[in-house]
Each structure stands twice: as structure tokens, then as C-alpha cells.
Amino acid sequence: MDESMDSAPHLISTCVAFICNTSQSAMDALLEGLNDAQKSAVTSPANVVQVLAPPGSGKTKTLTARVAYHVNHERLQPWNIIVCTFTIKAAREMKERIKGFVGEKLEAKLILGTFHSVARRFLSRYGQEIGIDKNFGIADTSDSTAILKRIVARHQYTVEPGHARSRISKLKAKGVSADDFRATAKNVNDNEFAMVYSSYQEHLKASNLLDYDDLLVRCVDLLRKSPSCVSTIQAVLIDEYQDTNNIQYELMQLLAQSTRRITIVGDPDQSIYSFRSAEIKNLHRMRTDYPESVVINLENNYRSSGCILNSAMAVIEQDESRPQKPLIATHGVGEPPTLRHLVSATGEAKWIIEEIKRTKTLAAGLLSYDDYAVLIRSSHLSAQIERALGQEGIPYRMVAGTKFFDRAEIKILLDYLRVVSQPEHKHNDAVARVINVPSRKVGDATVKALLEEAEVKKVTLWKLLLDVARGRRKPESKVSAQAQKGIEQFVNVILTSRERLHPAEGENCDLLDLIYHVLKKISFESYLKQAHKDNWQDRWANVEELVNQAAQMTTAFANGEDILDDALPIVQGVEQREDTGADILSKFLANVTLSSVADQEGGEVAQVTISTIHAAKGLEWPVVFMPALYDGSIPHSRADDHDEERRLLYVGMTRAQGLLYLSCPMKQSGQEKTKLSRFISDKKIQKLFSERGPDLAFKRSTIPDLARILRRPCPADTDLKTAHSLLERLEDDKYPATREEMDGEDPTWGASWGDKFNSSGLSGDGPKQSFKRRKVEGSNSISSETVSTTMRTVSGFSTAVTTMSSVKTGFTSALDLGNLQSMQKEAERIRSKEARDEAREGKDCQATSDGARCHHKLL
DNA sequence: AAACTGGGCCTTTTT
DNA sequence: GGCCCAGTTT
Numbered sequence: 001m002d003e004s005m006d007s008a009p010h011l012i013s014t015c016v017a018f019i020c021n022t023s024q025s026a027m028d029a030l031l032e033g034l035n036d037a038q039k040s041a042v043t044s045p046a047n048v049v050q051v052l053a054p055p056g057s058g059k060t061k062t063l064t065a066r067v068a069y070h071v072n073h074e075r076l077q078p079w080n081i082i083v084c085t086f087t088i089k090a091a092r093e094m095k096e097r098i099k100g101f102v103g104e105k106l107e108a109k110l111i112l113g114t115f116h117s118v119a120r121r122f123l124s125r126y127g128q129e130i131g132i133d134k135n136f137g138i139a140d141t142s143d144s145t146a147i148l149k150r151i152v153a154r155h156q157y158t159v160e161p162g163h164a165r166s167r168i169s170k171l172k173a174k175g176v177s178a179d180d181f182r183a184t185a186k187n188v189n190d191n192e193f194a195m196v197y198s199s200y201q202e203h204l205k206a207s208n209l210l211d212y213d214d215l216l217v218r219c220v221d222l223l224r225k226s227p228s229c230v231s232t233i234q235a236v237l238i239d240e241y242q243d244t245n246n247i248q249y250e251l252m253q254l255l256a257q258s259t260r261r262i263t264i265v266g267d268p269d270q271s272i273y274s275f276r277s278a279e280i281k282n283l284h285r286m287r288t289d290y291p292e293s294v295v296i297n298l299e300n301n302y303r304s305s306g307c308i309l310n311s312a313m314a315v316i317e318q319d320e321s322r323p324q325k326p327l328i329a330t331h332g333v334g335e336p337p338t339l340r341h342l343v344s345a346t347g348e349a350k351w352i353i354e355e356i357k358r359t360k361t362l363a364a365g366l367l368s369y370d371d372y373a374v375l376i377r378s379s380h381l382s383a384q385i386e387r388a389l390g391q392e393g394i395p396y397r398m399v400a401g402t403k404f405f406d407r408a409e410i411k412i413l414l415d416y417l418r419v420v421s422q423p424e425h426k427h428n429d430a431v432a433r434v435i436n437v438p439s440r441k442v443g444d445a446t447v448k449a450l451l452e453e454a455e456v457k458k459v460t461l462w463k464l465l466l467d468v469a470r471g472r473r474k475p476e477s478k479v480s481a482q483a484q485k486g487i488e489q490f491v492n493v494i495l496t497s498r499e500r501l502h503p504a505e506g507e508n509c510d511l512l513d514l515i516y517h518v519l520k521k522i523s524f525e526s527y528l529k530q531a532h533k534d535n536w537q538d539r540w541a542n543v544e545e546l547v548n549q550a551a552q553m554t555t556a557f558a559n560g561e562d563i564l565d566d567a568l569p570i571v572q573g574v575e576q577r578e579d580t581g582a583d584i585l586s587k588f589l590a591n592v593t594l595s596s597v598a599d600q601e602g603g604e605v606a607q608v609t610i611s612t613i614h615a616a617k618g619l620e621w622p623v624v625f626m627p628a629l630y631d632g633s634i635p636h637s638r639a640d641d642h643d644e645e646r647r648l649l650y651v652g653m654t655r656a657q658g659l660l661y662l663s664c665p666m667k668q669s670g671q672e673k674t675k676l677s678r679f680i681s682d683k684k685i686q687k688l689f690s691e692r693g694p695d696l697a698f699k700r701s702t703i704p705d706l707a708r709i710l711r712r713p714c715p716a717d718t719d720l721k722t723a724h725s726l727l728e729r730l731e732d733d734k735y736p737a738t739r740e741e742m743d744g745e746d747p748t749w750g751a752s753w754g755d756k757f758n759s760s761g762l763s764g765d766g767p768k769q770s771f772k773r774r775k776v777e778g779s780n781s782i783s784s785e786t787v788s789t790t791m792r793t794v795s796g797f798s799t800a801v802t803t804m805s806s807v808k809t810g811f812t813s814a815l816d817l818g819n820l821q822s823m824q825k826e827a828e829r830i831r832s833k834e835a836r837d838e839a840r841e842g843k844d845c846q847a848t849s850d851g852a853r854c855h856h857k858l859l
Numbered sequence: 860a861a862a863c864t865g866g867g868c869c870t871t872t873t874t
Numbered sequence: 875g876g877c878c879c880a881g882t883t884t
Contacts, residue, residue: 086873087873088873088874115874141874213874215874272872275871275872276872276873276874377872378870378871403873408875441861441862442862443861444862445860446861446862478860480861482862483861593874613872614871614873615872633871636872638871639872
């Protein structure tokens, strides 16, 4: 690129000199491997650049390279560059990639994070300009709901608290304040809601809290009032721009108000956050507001096989309102994706595990568990998958299930810390949540009464408790002797903890010491042992992880490091607030609400990933499964924007590099029949899929093709051959694959194994079941004689049940294919068929979701 | 009378 | 995991 010549060094400083010496090669490295469109996006001299980047087109690569270009070639100081993402994970990923370009030191100086965390930084530094206390806390969704619940209960309003919360959130996303809303209220309902909204705001204010939306709204207020806070900002970059809502758009404008230099990357087809008020319209709005905008389209997909891309395109193109645009595969066609029907959700999970094992084995080292992802629409769908993986001993990680900081044990601890942090503020909810944890015999009734009393008397709950504990005031609420005692204990915990918050002069506040104190005072470990007998170890490990984080922060703080990325450019005329030692706790708490613990990559153990589709955005895996694709799940029954649901499916499908599996159980975990998702019901679309998993055993090109797509060396022929001998089944033929097969074989299809065994309808089959039980209990040492006896009986029994049919249809299907090799394999299989059927059935029963219950019934 | 315990029900997506 | 309800303990 010739432009690189323009940027000859002209400033002398050690730092700059260093960069300039390496400038030419850095430039080369920066642009290496970029295509023309990407290069022009990275190096565009235009002030406002919109990069439209479909899946797998190198979006992150382009954005990170442009950040590096700003730093290395345009000589922008990293602390004058803001990069906003939507998810914590995306921010983390971006950081890593930028480090590779500009080095750790410069990267660390960038203002990079989620919109919310960037806003938090500005508010925490300059909040005093608009009257925000520096130690504001952040109310998460459950805090907000709790506040609204109480407001609604007290005034006996008719709105549902959850509904009110989302309505308030939507209004804030549009920049409509409580006062604005009241002014436009049209009817009784609106009036009531206006009351709720403003009470909610008052409550937040009194508690020194900002909710997620407030972070954005108030930051907009701040930057409007004091533009000088961002006077040094020279470039703003936004990732996943299609997900911006109105308030974020305004924030973007304000952050960039000094130089109007903005780069955004996004893809309207991947807009999946309209429930968070994302406005696709912002793309056009930006072109209007910034007529100087340059639009660059990326069109090459470097991620997926042609077949996968094709099927994903076919899905998204059903949306006729959507403008057509090209997306060109750069890989070979690969294997057609699979669209599979399974009998039940349990069966679906087992089939997935079967396919993971089959493909991993047959790929002979090409694939590890790390390469597999199961993407689900709703987090509760993970249960079956987790259970099945667990049963097979396959390691997995669950992304974005219950987040670390949402875990009950962590929340309890954090609530204690919140109360310790600012009891003088009206942190009533936190107080109420932990006053009886562990049990101090201060029951719900007492707490509720005290809360009401505190509200009426306009004092904080903490103040009231303090008075009660010290016997200064007889509360109007009835407080039993034991409750009185409990309150005294609680107050004691908090007061002794607070002593540690304000250490002697010259000493840093030791967060660790404080946490240990709280843990000891409330005997948290024994509490967990007693309250969660089954998994207290895991929970205690989580607590240790939190302690760990606090430890890291304490050391960093002691070393004077900028632990929370709080450094903002020094701006003249606007006073930045200094941190005092005791502020560390409130910072820790605020940060915790906006962060997540990094996935333990561990490295040593390869793990299958389970993730929601939402959380999977921006990521890719060699093999992707998308289960539960039925109407009601996707499109979700509560979703009203079906186009967005379709985009969601599209986003999921385009995560796959080499192999993609879509599947649909014919029954939900309940008993309702399912209907295949409307997005993949079209005949033309179904033609793009195969009914069974790909042939990795007999089609010779499959594995080499896969290796090429993954840019990995292809396993040796001998290894591939050896792999065959490791498997009983070389093909995806363990379960029936089509409705016809399932219907034909068994009119009672739909009653899955688990369903059958758990249903009381089987209670009469005593003798056979006892065999089954012996098989289940019998370890490997069970004699072959016993096995065969057991097997015959159970086989006879199970012909009545669906799974048996899978074996048969497996045969016929293989024969129909006329595949000689597979016929030979089948012959082999027939020889040991019965034994394996038996083995499988024993396992099936045991592996049933309610294994234990199944077991009992069989007794 | 208040607190606790166990069982049955449901569960969109994220900062 | 959260919520509600019924039955039991303190």
C-alpha cells in the first residue's frame, strides 16, 4: 500500500521512535492477509466509515486492524480512541486481537469495552458534573425488578413488575425520562405507569444506584453538558453496530463530537437484539447524519463450507423485505449440513453425543472436543445436553448459562459487600436479601414489616435495624425475641466488617481481609455445606474464585495499576475525581456487575461448548449443532418479530465452519408434539440438507475437505483407517432419521425412552424390568451368558418401544443406499447385533434423564 | 404465629 | 433457580 509512505515519522520521542522504526513492517503485518475491501476499510482516510460485514467476512479482523492503523499510522494516542462492543466477550476478544497489532502496553491504554462499561468509566470520573455520586452502584435486572415489585405492592398498582421493568428500559433506550413520559401520558394506565416510573427513579437515586440503561442515559447527559470530557477523543469505533439502540447512537455521536471520526462494523442480517431496543434503522440514520459516510461491503466468507453457507443464505433469504446482497464462499462445497428428526429431546441429546463421538473418532485427530459447539435458543434447553454429555464423561463448558455473578452463593456474598459498602444509602434490597442468610430466624414476615416501616418513616432499613439492635427504638412491627437476636447478629456482622473498610491511615483497604472476615462471620462454608449437600463443593469453589478476583484487584491496586481500565485522558477544566482507598470496594462492586469471569480456557482439557445463539455471535466452531428447532423454540413462542428469530437461526448456522447439524425432536420434554421450525420447513430448503450426519467413513474426500476448511493438516490415511476399527457404527444410523421411519416402525413414536420408562404405564412389566435392572447394575464383569439371556428378554420387550426400530431402519437405510462397504460393515454388525442392542438399551435406561427414578420403577 | 421444609410448577435472548 | 403451596417444626 502506497499510503504507508505518507506516514514517515515526524515526532521524536522514545515511544514514537520505536513505533516509527517498525512502521513499515508493522504496516505490512497490519495489512497482511487482508483482501482489497478489508484493506480499504482499514486504511480509509474517510472520517466516517461503515463496514458492512456479513458472517465470516473478517469483521473483527478489519476493525482491530483499523484501530491499529489509527495508532501505528495516524499517530493517534490510544487513550484518545474509544472502541465499543456489545458483549463482554467481544470486548475481551477485541483486546486480544489488538494486543497482537500494537502490543500490550498501547492496547491497555485504549478506551475499550462494552458501551455500558465505557459509560461507567466516564460517569465514575466526571459524574460530579451532573450530580452523580462517585460511588454509585449498578442495579442489575434482579435489583430493578425487586425495587419495582415493592413499588407495585405498596401502592397496589396493577402493572406486573417485570413488565414495568422492560417498559421503563425501552423508554430509557429512546431517551424518554419519567417526566417526559408523564407529560405525554394519555390514560389512567399511563398515569399509573408514570407514577411507577418516577418512584423507581426516586428509589434508584436514593439508593445511589444506576441501572443498566441509566449508565447510557446519564452518560449522554454528561457529555451534552460537559463536552470537554471527550474533547481529546479522536476516533470512535463500534462493533456490531446493528445492535445499537437510540441512546447508544446518541452516545456514539457525543463520544465522537470532537472530530466526528467514526468507524462502525455491522451486519443487518445479524441484528438479534431488538428486544434490547436495537434499531436497524441506525444504519441509515448514520448515513443521513454523516453525509460524508463511506460504505464498504465485505463479501467474502472465509469461515464456512459452501454447503453450509448456501443453506444459511437460503434461510435468511426467506425474508423478502431484506435487500439481497452477495456472500461468496471461499472454501469448497464440503458436506451438506444435516437436518435431523429425533424422537424426543432426550434422544436428540443422545444422538448429538453419538455424532460427536463418531465424527471425532473418524476424523482421527483432526477434531477435538474444543471444536464442537451446541447452540441453543433458550438456556433451559441445555439441561438435556449437559446431562447426556455428563453421562458420557465428555467435558463441556456452558457459556452464558447462569453467569458467575448471578450464582446464588456469589450474590449473597456480593450483597453483604454492598451492604458493608454503603449501608447509609438505602440499600434496602441487599439488606433484605441477606439478613436471614444464613438463617437467623428473621423470617419473611418480619423483614417485610420492617421494610414497610422503614419506607413509611423514611429511614433506611439499615438505620432501623441498627436502632432495633441497639434497643433504641421499639419498632412498630412485631419482632420476636429470636428475630431480635438475629438482627443483632446481622448488625454485628456488618459493623465489624465496616471497621475493616476504613483501615488505619496510610494503609490500603484490604478487600481480601474484608471478604475473609465476612465469610468467617457468617460461616459461609458450613452454610453452603448444609444448604446444598449435593454440590456445595462447586459453590465453595465459586466463592474462592471471587476471593481470587478480589485478591488480584487488591494487588493491582496496591501497585497503583489501573485495575478497572478507569484511566481516561486528562482533560483540562473538568475535574477528575481521585480514588480513595475505601473507594476500591464500590469500584469492585460496580465492575463486577458489568463483567464476567473469563472462561477457564484451561487448555489442558478440550471441552464441548454449549451456548445460547445470542452468546455465540461473533464466534465460530468447526462443528456446530443446533437442537430443538421447532416452532415455539425458534421462532420462540413469545417472540413477535419472526424476522429476528430467523436471523437468529442464520447467526447460529453461520457459526459453523465444516459441519452443521440442525435437529428437531418430535416431542418436547413434555408430551406435546412439535412442528419443525417454519424457517426450515420449506421443501426447497430441506433439499439442501441431508437426513443423516455426514459420511466420514466411506467418502474419501470428506476429511481432507474438512481439514482444508479448518486450515489444518489432514490426518494420515493409516490413521483414518485405524479410526474405523474403533467404532461400532461408522454411520449416523443408530437412531431413525425420518418421520416416515419413526412412524412406520412404531405407531407410538414420540414416547421416547425416557418418557416410556418414566410413565406409569410400564409398571406391569415386572420380570423384564428386573433383568434390565441387573444389567444396569451389572458392571463390566457381567458374564456373556447373563448378557445374552438378559438381552433376549429385553429385546423382546423393547420391540414395542421406539428405539428398537432404530436398529432396523438403520439397516434398511444402509441397504437402500446400495453402499457395498456399508453392507459389509452391516454384516459384521449383525453378528454382534443382539449383544449391542442389549448393551445400548441398558445404557439408554440408565442414561434417561431421570435415571434414578427409572431405576426405582423397574424395581 | 412465624419459620422451615419439600414438592410441583415454569423458565427468551443480554448489559 | 424462583415461586407458590401445603404440611411440619419451633
